[in-house]
Amino acid sequence: STEGSGRKRKSRWADDEPKPAFQLPDFMGGIEFDPEVQALNSRLLEISRKLQSGLPLDDRNEGARSPSPEPVYDNMGIRINTREYRAREKLNRERQEIISQIIKKNPAFKPPADYRPPKLHK
Amino acid sequence: PGTTETPTKILCLNQVVTVDELRDDNEYDEILEDMKDECGLLVNIIIPRPNMEGNLIPGVGKVFLEYADTVACTNAKNMLGGRKFGGNTVTADYYPEDKFYSADYSG
Numbered sequence: 322s323t324e325g326s327g328r329k330r331k332s333r334w335a336d337d338e339p340k341p342a343f344q345l346p347d348f349m350g351g352i353e354f355d356p357e358v359q360a361l362n363s364r365l366l367e368i369s370r371k372l373q374s375g376l377p378l379d380d381r382n383e384g385a386r387s388p389s390p391e392p393v394y395d396n397m398g399i400r401i402n403t404r405e406y407r408a409r410e411k412l413n414r415e416r417q418e419i420i421s422q423i424i425k426k427n428p429a430f431k432p433p434a435d436y437r438p439p440k441l442h443k
Numbered sequence: 444p445g446t447t448e449t450p451t452k453i454l455c456l457n458q459v460v461t462v463d464e465l466r467d468d469n470e471y472d473e474i475l476e477d478m479k480d481e482c483g484l485l486v487n488i489i490i491p492r493p494n495m496e497g498n499l500i501p502g503v504g505k506v507f508l509e510y511a512d513t514v515a516c517t518n519a520k521n522m523l524g525g526r527k528f529g530g531n532t533v534t535a536d537y538y539p540e541d542k543f544y545s546a547d548y549s550g
Contacts, residue, residue: 333477335527429525 361423368416378408447537450513452486454520455538455550456506459528465492465503474506477528482508483519491548502548507538 371378379386386404393402420432421439464470471492478488487509491502510516516537524535542548 330473332480333474333529334481335530 355426358423358426361419361426365416365419365423368412368419372409372412372416377405378412379404447539449537450517450520451537451540452510452513452516453538453540453543454508454510454516454523455536456508456523456528457534457536458504458531459506459533460490460504462493462503464529465490478506478508482523483515484511485509486511489543489548502550505548505550507543507548509543 389404390402390407392400395401417436417439420430420436423430424432460474464474471490475488475490478490479485482488485508489507489509491500491505491507493500493503508516508519510519520535520537523533526533538550
């Protein structure tokens with residue numbers, strides 16, 4: 322055999338493994354250690370927790386809030402732009418925006434199933 | 444169209460190697476070795492090679508990895524998909540077992 326046992330050839334496999342930070346938060350090394358990506362990830366986690374907690378999303382005092390917009394009702398006569406609804410929408414928008422940013426920095430990032438890439442406006 | 448979303452025991456790595464690399468016996472052996480080193484416990488590995496006439500052979504450029512079960516194959520898919528091999532970003536898809544076992548590598 323010509324297979325030398327002491328042969329130290331570099332593997333064609335790259336050492337770095339860009340892995341989705343969202344699924345493997347404990348993964349050591351790689352793009353997850355980019356402080357910016359870390360900050361985005363922790364904000365993403367915080368938002369996800371808030372949205373899933375069931376707690377009021379807008380807990381500012383009456384005086385600290387800006388005036389409410391005109392009410393909007395659906396065809397059943399139920400108000401749809403409640404304070405809670407608007408707070409949730411705001412968090413959802415921020416969440417989508419953060420995911421977009423993470424994907425830009427780490428194309429290997431696997432976004433959550435409900436993520437919709439931003440529509441391109443012409 | 445040749446691949447499937449449903450896990451199988453066969454993993455197909457796409458656009459991994461070039462025809463030129465596969466023609467060279469040494470490079471072919473090294474590629475085989477690199478695959479065996481990092482793809483987990485394999486039952487079989489098939490790397491279609493171009494023939495001497497230089498005809499286009501179905502599946503050239505791909506690497507087919509056979510695992511003992513779909514779980515091992517799924518783990519490998521998660522581990523290898525998106526990794527770089529020789530500068531190419533590897534994509535990993537499940538491959539139909541019937542096609543693999545009938546040596547149909549046309550994808």
